[in-house]
Amino acid sequence: MSLKTKKIYILIISVCLILGTTGIYQALNKKLSIKLEDETIAVSTFASTVREVLEENDIQISSNDKVLPDMDTKLKDGMEILIKKAFNVALLVDGKERTIISTGESVRDLLKEENIELSELDKVFPSLDHKLKPNDEIKIVRVTETIVTESKSIPFVVNTIYDDNLEIGKVVNVQKGSEGKKELSYKIIEEDGKEVQRILVSENVVKEPQNEVIKKGSKNFIITSRGERRTFTKSMVVSASAYTAGYESTGKTPCHPQYGITSMGTRVRHGVIAVDPKVIPLGSSVYIESMGIYRAEDTGGAIKGNKIDIYMDDLSRARKFGRRNLKIYVLK
Known part of the structure; x- marks a missing residue:
């Protein structure tokens, strides 16, 4: 073999060795990217697994961090490794914060992640689509709706009829009133067990009320025993007794300076009565049925409330009169 031929063979073998070495290098060297939060790192490595390339690039991974694909995955050229670093958030739910x-x-x-289920009514702050950040505070408000029915009474109305055949001040109950009943249904909205809203959804009358009917007397006049028409302000039944100006009734003798003098300063006489001024004002004219018209001018220590004392000039007549119930009219 000539020298020239040997040189050609050597050149060919050298080229083959170079090409083979290059191919092996390219086969072993992998280009990939590591995405860490918002940063993407381009990496060229001979490492064989995800764990190895992260250690090679001094990227620390805690047990709570998420790595995709997982740490033992074999590396491939063009692979993307996604790292999501774990962080703390505060969660308030069902009355507990953690x-x-x-x-x-x-x-x-x-x-x-926490297997927390929500109802359609529950509220979440911030919203479900909120992008989480370290130290975020998440609050879940449990919302419930229930229907509650309550009973409520319906008051009756008092209808008054004025009757000219009844004396003024007299009241007759014609029809007794009774309350009705209705049922009210409310939607109760509670947030974390506390009522926040009450909405009336229906109202049903179970029993109608019965109105009360009364008659009030509007007749304000009488015809006296003498046939006179007299108007009056009120009528009443009183307990009547009789008295004289003497010592037996008043404790005064004729020599007393106030003997026979009324509370109004007038002298007692036929037609004078003693009254309780809180019931019958002094100076009033009073018609006593079957006895005639008298004038309220005197008072007495025992005359309180619906009582009167009729003056008589004879002690035996006063004693014979005794005590009796009489109907009287306070005249205008």
């Missing part, structure tokens, strides 16, 4: 270590992208992811 710290959660999460790698979730959103509030929805966090709740899914």
